[in-house]
Amino acid sequence: MALNLLHRHVLEDHILGFHGGANPNHLSVVRRPVIFSVLAHAGREGQVREALAKAEDIAIRACGPSEWLAVSQTAGAEHVAAQLSAIPGVSLAEQSDGKVLMAIAGPSVRRILAKCVAVDLHPDVFAEGQSANMMCCHVVANLARTGADTFEIIVPRSFAGSVFEELTEMGREHALTASFLDA
Structure with a gap:
């Protein structure tokens, strides 16, 4: 008897509440990095x-x-x-399998992340291409600046739901949307 195992992303249920198109401030979750x-x-x-x-x-x-x-x-x-x-x-x-990769982008990305990290993200201080381990939403994460207004966050799988929920809450006033990258 063959088993049919489907990969289910740890954030599958968290993203269910987000429908519609992406706003300028958007959080993308990468399914299989x-x-x-x-x-x-x-x-x-x-x-x-x-x-x-x-x-x-x-x-x-x-x-x-x-x-x-x-x-x-x-x-x-x-x-x-x-x-x-x-x-x-x-x-x-x-x-x-033990890490989750999220990308957050938009004109308000630094204001959103400022509520979650205790690092100066000004472009003169945290340059494009720079990355570091730090606390993000009370979880040890790796934050990388990948573009002018784009950052990638890598967190342990077991804390991904908590980080996702906190990021979306901190981005609410900036109309942050979220989806899987391939969605």
Whole structure:
């Protein structure tokens, strides 16, 4: 007897209440991102950082000294793992099933996030391409600035519902909408 297992996203029920088109301020949830933790071995940090910067179809998110998240919305886990494994001096672990990736964008994104993070997100301070681990909605998250008014947030799967609910509440006065990215 074959089992038919369907992937059900942890935020499926949270997004049910959001219908209609996206407003200028919008929270997108990525259904199936590929996420790996990457650690550089002692003394190899510089070489690993350079090699990660050259990886194709992978966005690199800084987490701390010698630690990154490798994120892809286009490449499969096998492709990402192969690229990362080819880098000398790294240890890696796939985190795709344990993390949730959300992107929040719009003209009011900094005002919304200012209610959730204790970091200065002014463009002169938190530059495009910059990322860091921080508290977001009382949960340890990785926040990355991916565009002029766009940020990505990666949180543990077990806290994704709480973070989603708090972000949508903080964005209510700015007419924040939400949907799955592929919806």
